[in-house]
Amino acid sequence: MNARRAISRAALPLAALLLIALGACAPVHIPQEFPPPVPAQGSNSVVAAARSLTGVRYRWGGESPQTGFDCSGLTWWTFKQIGVSIPRISSDQYQTGQAVGRRDIRPGDLVFFRLGGNPKNMHVGIATGPDTFIHSPRSGGRVREDSMDLPYWRERFIGARRVVRVGG
Numbered sequence: 137m138n139a140r141r142a143i144s145r146a147a148l149p150l151a152a153l154l155l156i157a158l159g160a161c162a163p164v165h166i167p168q169e170f171p172p173p174v175p176a177q178g179s180n181s182v183v184a185a186a187r188s189l190t191g192v193r194y195r196w197g198g199e200s201p202q203t204g205f206d207c208s209g210l211t212w213w214t215f216k217q218i219g220v221s222i223p224r225i226s227s228d229q230y231q232t233g234q235a236v237g238r239r240d241i242r243p244g245d246l247v248f249f250r251l252g253g254n255p256k257n258m259h260v261g262i263a264t265g266p267d268t269f270i271h272s273p274r275s276g277g278r279v280r281e282d283s284m285d286l287p288y289w290r291e292r293f294i295g296a297r298r299v300v301r302v303g304g
Contacts, residue, residue, distance in 0.1 A: 181244075181300075182214060182215065182218060182244035182262060182300055183243045183262065183263075183264050183270075185217045185218060186210070186211075186214045186262045186264070186270045186279075187264070187270060189201055189205070189210065189213075189214070189270075189279045190270070190281065191279060191280075192205060192210075192278060193205075193279075194272045194273060194275055194276065194277045195209075196275065197209070198272075199212060199213055199224070201213075204272075205272040205279060206272055207226060207259050207260050207271055207273075208226040208229060208260050209224070210261075210272040210279060211226075211229060211246060211260050211261070211262055212224045212229075215299065218300070220300060222299055226248070226256075226259065226260040227256040227258055229248075229260055229297070230246075230248050230258060230295065230297065232246070232299055233297040233299035234297065234298045235295060235298075236296040236297060236298045237296075238293065238296065239266075241266055241296045242266075243263055244262065244263065244298075244299075244300050245262070245263040245296045245298050246260055246261070246262060246263075246296060246297045246299060247261050247262070247269050247293070247295075248260050248296065248297070249261075249292040249293055250292050251292065258294070259271065263284075267283055268281055268282065268283055269281065269284055
């Protein structure tokens with residue numbers, strides 16, 4: 137099995153060169169597991185763009201796959217990729233779009249969590265389903281998908297905002 141893994145790893149650079157030779161850009165980050173296919177329209181394009189960043193490292197103030205992301209840098213960059221402009225800072229993102237109730241969260245909605253007593257100290261991610269979200273968690277972490285039903289997140293959830301219309 138180790139020889140098989142070594143062959144697979146050796147094939148990745150060759151595949152990247154082949155893509156470049158065919159006129160495609162090599163990806164900045166190749167995730168360990170590819171997400172399930174998602175239609176590239178409406179809010180699902182937000183989820184597809186966010187999932188493509190799984191594994192990119194956390195960096196305070198980061199706003200690109202090359203340098204890493206903080207939480208609001210991830211959401212800002214993801215929406216930018218689909219042509220939607222949102223503020224860069226999480227507390228400003230919390231004022232963007234339309235408020236959505238916890239039971240009405242859809243893929244592509246921004247989800248917010250209170251961290252500490254300061255009202256501007258918020259964590260933000262992108263809903264991937266009614267109970268899951270993708271985010272850049274903390275120093276030393278990497279972009280990942282988590283459950284909003286984990287006690288840590290459930291206790292800190294403060295709201296969701298819909299920035300992109302569903303289906304368009």
